[in-house]
Amino acid sequence: MKQHEFEALHQELWRQIDSALENPARADNTALLAEHYLSLCRQLAIAKERMYDAALVERLNNRSLGLYRELYRYRAETRLNFYAFLRRDFPLAIFRHRFFILIALVAMILPGLVAGTWTYFDDEAIYSVLDGSQVRHMERIYDPEARKIGREREADTDLFMFGFYIKNNISVAFRCFAGGLLLGIGTLLVLFFNGMFMGSIAGHLTRLDFVDTFYPFVIGHGAFELTAIVFSGAAGLRLGYAIINPGHSSRLDSLRQAGREVVPMLYGIVVMLTIAAFLEAFWSSSSSLPIAFKYSVGAILWILVLLYSFSGRRHESR
Amino acid sequence: MLDTAYRVEIPGGIHLEAQVVGPIPRIFAFTIDLVIRGIILAALSIASIPLGLDGVGGGFFLILLFVIEWLYPVLFELLARGQTPGKKLLGIAVVNDDLSPVTLGSSLVRNLLRTVDFLPFFYLAGVVTMLSNRHFQRLGDLAAGTLVISIAKSAQAASLEDVPPLAPVTQLSRSEQTAIVEFLQRSAHLSQPRQQELATILEGITHQAGEDGVERLRRHGAWYLGMR
Numbered sequence: 001m002k003q004h005e006f007e008a009l010h011q012e013l014w015r016q017i018d019s020a021l022e023n024p025a026r027a028d029n030t031a032l033l034a035e036h037y038l039s040l041c042r043q044l045a046i047a048k049e050r051m052y053d054a055a056l057v058e059r060l061n062n063r064s065l066g067l068y069r070e071l072y073r074y075r076a077e078t079r080l081n082f083y084a085f086l087r088r089d090f091p092l093a094i095f096r097h098r099f100f101i102l103i104a105l106v107a108m109i110l111p112g113l114v115a116g117t118w119t120y121f122d123d124e125a126i127y128s129v130l131d132g133s134q135v136r137h138m139e140r141i142y143d144p145e146a147r148k149i150g151r152e153r154e155a156d157t158d159l160f161m162f163g164f165y166i167k168n169n170i171s172v173a174f175r176c177f178a179g180g181l182l183l184g185i186g187t188l189l190v191l192f193f194n195g196m197f198m199g200s201i202a203g204h205l206t207r208l209d210f211v212d213t214f215y216p217f218v219i220g221h222g223a224f225e226l227t228a229i230v231f232s233g234a235a236g237l238r239l240g241y242a243i244i245n246p247g248h249s250s251r252l253d254s255l256r257q258a259g260r261e262v263v264p265m266l267y268g269i270v271v272m273l274t275i276a277a278f279l280e281a282f283w284s285s286s287s288s289l290p291i292a293f294k295y296s297v298g299a300i301l302w303i304l305v306l307l308y309s310f311s312g313r314r315h316e317s318r
Numbered sequence: 319m320l321d322t323a324y325r326v327e328i329p330g331g332i333h334l335e336a337q338v339v340g341p342i343p344r345i346f347a348f349t350i351d352l353v354i355r356g357i358i359l360a361a362l363s364i365a366s367i368p369l370g371l372d373g374v375g376g377g378f379f380l381i382l383l384f385v386i387e388w389l390y391p392v393l394f395e396l397l398a399r400g401q402t403p404g405k406k407l408l409g410i411a412v413v414n415d416d417l418s419p420v421t422l423g424s425s426l427v428r429n430l431l432r433t434v435d436f437l438p439f440f441y442l443a444g445v446v447t448m449l450s451n452r453h454f455q456r457l458g459d460l461a462a463g464t465l466v467i468s469i470a471k472s473a474q475a476a477s478l479e480d481v482p483p484l485a486p487v488t489q490l491s492r493s494e495q496t497a498i499v500e501f502l503q504r505s506a507h508l509s510q511p512r513q514q515e516l517a518t519i520l521e522g523i524t525h526q527a528g529e530d531g532v533e534r535l536r537r538h539g540a541w542y543l544g545m546r
Contacts, residue, residue, distance in 0.1 A: 001544070003544055004545045007475075041331065045332050051496045052499075053500045053503055054496075054500055055475060065334050065335075065336060066469075073399065159376075159378075160373055160374075160377040160380070161377070162377050163376065164380050166384055167380045170384060174430050175433055178430050181431055252460060256460070256463045258461070259424070260463070266423075266427070266430065267426075
């Protein structure tokens with residue numbers, strides 16, 4: 001068949017496809033699109049085989065690409081099953097990242113313990129980590145006289161603080177993850193500095209005997225926040241490790257594989273930090289609740305988070 | 319050779335081809351998006367003043383600031399077929415490396431890793447990476463397995479009604495026939511002297527040179543197309 005005849009034969013179908021692609025919203029008939037797509041693939045193969053001219057092949061190619069992108073959008077739109085994610089996918093991802101979690105944990109806790117011990121025993125030490133105004137800020141917001149704990153201005157509402165924690169904490173976690181692409185070094189730095197700041201502040205406030213405001217404040221949301229930061233570190237280290245030690249595949253394939261595997265960790269981190277921000281804004285800051293009660297709830301939250309984090313092994317197929 | 323064609327075998331048993339897009343259009347698209355983000359932020363900050371900046375309004379503003387900073391590209395790539403408004407204006411789109419629409423996971427990974435592409439300043443790492451691999455992928459694209467392709471519309475076929483077909487005297491191979499058909503299709507985009515120059519090379523087939531050679535070649539093209 002000559003090209004002219006071929007074009008005349010399929011003209012009508014192509015016109016239909018083009019108008020469907022121009023108004024994708026109206027082209028909701030997936031079965032018809034799929035049928036068109038198959039015919040188009042066949043025509044493209046024929047046009048190439050018969051060496052019809054390049055412009056025709058290009059038009060057929062672009063039409064097929066358009067339909068392909070339209071058809072496979074349905075896969076892209078597949079709803080996340082949130083329940084299955086929380087029940088299985090996230091714990092399983094945590095289990096598979098266990099070695100990276102261990103490294104991230106050490107990278108954060110070790111500098112924290114060292115800095116904390118130092119600031120606890122040495123009154124001047126805190127000034128090597130934070131400057132004077134930051135220290136005064138910390139001392140002010142955990143002052144046992146404050147009505148709302150953990151806030152600069154008591155007028156700041158819980159909702160404002162919720163937004164503040166969402167923006168701040170999730171950004172830190174995202175940066176901690178992204179730093180992994182720099183062979184894991186960026187991630188390790190974020191973990192190291194966060195550990196050091198938190199440790200030295202805890203040590204200093206303990207020295208000042210602000211124990212009854214600081215610890216009841218941090219224990220509740222800390223269960224989610226600290227764990228999530230360690231998880232984001234683990235996801236970052238997973239990327240870095242994929243580049244450093246690609247095993248049998250190329251560095252690029254290894255990185256792509258890691259890029260796929262960390263996705264459930266990223267979803268989970270966002271969920272955990274949203275819970276943490278909620279707790280920190282609406283629960284932790286309250287100074288009217290009895291301290292023993294806040295400690296108990298905090299302890300329960302820690303136990304729940306830890307139990308959850310260790311629940312992934314049974315989903316691993318053997 | 320610099321070849322921007324990206325070929326992939328897709329379900330349907332055929333090879334599809336797309337043109338990957340280099341740094342320049344992507345920087346334009348990013349700049350347009352930056353302006354749009356700025357406008358949205360300005361509008362939102364004004365809208366949240368009546369709600370109280372240290373109360374509901376402030377909290378609301380900070381959450382939206384977070385969403386616009388980190389998730390603006392993710393939302394558009396998912397909901398608008400791989401196109402942020404900037405990409406739509408430039409006629410480019412993000413796709414997975416099998417040319418299928420980008421998924422939530424890959425979009426999230428490529429956009430969170432933007433932070434590293436930005437280092438040490440103004441996307442230097444991203445641009446250097448883009449220029450050092452075949453498909454113009456920045457670091458985030460490499461990790462997420464995504465690329466940016468052009469989805470510009472293909473040119474319409476030229477109208478050939480006024481060319482009376484004429485059978486050539488010489489027997490030609492398939493690829494030679496295709497070359498003559500393509501000469502006909504593209505002649506609208508070629509200057510007269512260039513057409514004559516090309517047609518003169520084929521004097522052995524058309525037995526005409528210059529202006530008449532061009533006419534002959536076009537008529538042979540129409541004949542090979544199957545016009546009667």
